[in-house]
Amino acid sequence: MGKFSYDYPRPALTVDMVVFTLREDRLNVLLVERRDEPFAGMWALPGGFVQMEESLEEAAHRELAEETGVSKAYLEQLYTYGNPGRDPRGRVITVAYFALIQPDTIIRRGGGDDAALARWFPLGKLPPLAFDHTDIVTYALCRLRYKLEYTAVGFELLPDQFTLTEIQSIYEIILGERLDKRNFRRRILEANVIEPTAELRISEGRPARLYRYRPDAVAEVKARRLFP
Amino acid sequence: MGKFSYDYPRPALTVDMVVFTLREDRLNVLLVERRDEPFAGMWALPGGFVQMEESLEEAAHRELAEETGVSKAYLEQLYTYGNPGRDPRGRVITVAYFALIQPDTIIRRGGGDDAALARWFPLGKLPPLAFDHTDIVTYALCRLRYKLEYTAVGFELLPDQFTLTEIQSIYEIILGERLDKRNFRRRILEANVIEPTAELRISEGRPARLYRYRPDAVAEVKARRLFP
DNA sequence: CCAAAAGTGTTTGCTCTACACCCATGG
DNA sequence: CCATGGGTGTAGAGCAAACACTTTTGG
Numbered sequence: 320m321g322k323f324s325y326d327y328p329r330p331a332l333t334v335d336m337v338v339f340t341l342r343e344d345r346l347n348v349l350l351v352e353r354r355d356e357p358f359a360g361m362w363a364l365p366g367g368f369v370q371m372e373e374s375l376e377e378a379a380h381r382e383l384a385e386e387t388g389v390s391k392a393y394l395e396q397l398y399t400y401g402n403p404g405r406d407p408r409g410r411v412i413t414v415a416y417f418a419l420i421q422p423d424t425i426i427r428r429g430g431g432d433d434a435a436l437a438r439w440f441p442l443g444k445l446p447p448l449a450f451d452h453t454d455i456v457t458y459a460l461c462r463l464r465y466k467l468e469y470t471a472v473g474f475e476l477l478p479d480q481f482t483l484t485e486i487q488s489i490y491e492i493i494l495g496e497r498l499d500k501r502n503f504r505r506r507i508l509e510a511n512v513i514e515p516t517a518e519l520r521i522s523e524g525r526p527a528r529l530y531r532y533r534p535d536a537v538a539e540v541k542a543r544r545l546f547p
Numbered sequence: 548m549g550k551f552s553y554d555y556p557r558p559a560l561t562v563d564m565v566v567f568t569l570r571e572d573r574l575n576v577l578l579v580e581r582r583d584e585p586f587a588g589m590w591a592l593p594g595g596f597v598q599m600e601e602s603l604e605e606a607a608h609r610e611l612a613e614e615t616g617v618s619k620a621y622l623e624q625l626y627t628y629g630n631p632g633r634d635p636r637g638r639v640i641t642v643a644y645f646a647l648i649q650p651d652t653i654i655r656r657g658g659g660d661d662a663a664l665a666r667w668f669p670l671g672k673l674p675p676l677a678f679d680h681t682d683i684v685t686y687a688l689c690r691l692r693y694k695l696e697y698t699a700v701g702f703e704l705l706p707d708q709f710t711l712t713e714i715q716s717i718y719e720i721i722l723g724e725r726l727d728k729r730n731f732r733r734r735i736l737e738a739n740v741i742e743p744t745a746e747l748r749i750s751e752g753r754p755a756r757l758y759r760y761r762p763d764a765v766a767e768v769k770a771r772r773l774f775p
Numbered sequence: 776c777c778a779a780a781a782g783t784g785t786t787t788g789c790t791c792t793a794c795a796c797c798c799a800t801g802g
Numbered sequence: 803c804c805a806t807g808g809g810t811g812t813a814g815a816g817c818a819a820a821c822a823c824t825t826t827t828g829g
Contacts, residue, residue: 331555331557414627501783501784523829528782752806
């Protein structure tokens with residue numbers, strides 16, 4: 320490493336978030352409209368500068384809260400993008416995160432001082448994005464699908480209590496394929512990551528047992544893939 | 548994202564590499580001895596500052612070449628570490644990479660101007676490391692094992708031609724367990740990632756067929772895990 | 776009693792694992 | 803001909819996939 324000098328010019332450092340949620344049976348991504356150049360008027364991932372006294376994860380949580388009002392979310396570091404030229408104004412490195420939030424979380428559309436208009440877009444109907452953000456979204460989706468098969472991350476997209484049919488439909492939406500009801504139920508119950516509650520959800524048809532995620536469940540599943 | 552100002556104070560940005568190779572039937576990590584404070588005299592991961600005109604990956608390749616003379620290596624981004632306080636001199640974010648290089652690659656021990664003494668250490672005999680580098684090595688090993696099961700990354704640790712017994716022992720060393728010879732051979736051949744050459748390796752006992760990695764093989768294996 | 780969604784087991788095929796002997800060469 | 807490492811197949815177990823009907827409630 321040699322002489323460790325601080326006199327070099329430094330790139331700027333930001334965090335950007337790919338925030339997923341479920342709306343109307345589709346996976347959606349949160350985007351904000353840029354007010355300033357470059358790419359003014361285009362949509363972009365929410366994000367911002369990392370402050371000097373906060374960790375990267377804290378920066379991600381803070382930016383998410385500032386721009387959307389969401390204070391609790393599952394966050395995971397995705398990848399760090401640093402090609403020169405990805406920002407026309409100069410050298411900007413961004414640490415990308417992906418976030419999962421529960422449906423019906425209220426998004427504050429343009430609350431904080433740093434906030435622009437924030438909107439959900441269903442995947443597949445994304446507008447052109449600023450910077451290299453389309454690449455980031457593509458990679459985030461790939462990672463989400465991959466993680467879903469090996470971990471219990473799908474529960475982050477559900478409210479605290481949910482029916483088995485609801486969680487199955489989460490998996491079907493994200494993976495983009497239909498799953499067998501009996502096999503799915505058997506596997507998710509054998510995986511021991513959820514437990515039944517005493518309550519039922521009453522709607523049309525026969526009431527459904529409500530389950531909750533077991534907080535003590537191991538996040539990473541060692542054995543073979545859980546799902547599908 | 549709001550007002551995109553460049554007047555904020557900026558953290559410094561480095562890349563650090565966890566370079567793995569095989570030596571004497573053990574997985575080894577390359578470390579350099581620090582000459583300057585802080586942690587002068589301690590061992591650390593090779594790495595250095597990202598220049599303004601190079602990508603992160605280019606920076607990693609350049610630092611690896613400068614400090615070790617190694618110009619060709621498999622490189623993959625691992626994780627970005629940015630806790631305030633990880634460097635006592637100020638805010639330094641590091642993008643960690645892991646690298647795999649073929650055995651018997653000659654390491655230049657202190658060639659370039661930026662180079663300190665570089666040495667291989669077998670895993671399990673690592674000295675205390677500077678900064679948070681022990682965490683980084685631990686995570687890199689975890690990721691290497693994980694990737695080995697789902698991808699064909701193990702070939703990066705082998706010379707261009709190799710015998711089936713040699714690649715099996717790579718897997719055994721990294722995974723830390725013995726594998727069944729027949730099952731291993733069947734699976735690796737069915738995976739279609741290697742092809743036989745016309746040559747044999749002659750040593751003690753019956754000569755062994757040499758194989759080579761198929762460059763057109765898909766790196767990520769979609770189906771079930773390949774190995775073990 | 777009808778519509779709507781919840782809930783429930785078994786059979787079949789396939790994949791993974793365990794396991795032992797013969798082969799080719801050099802000395 | 804002996805020592806050394808290379809190379810090969812099969813049987814059994816466990817896991818995953820396909821598949822259809824009964825149950826409970828509200829209207």
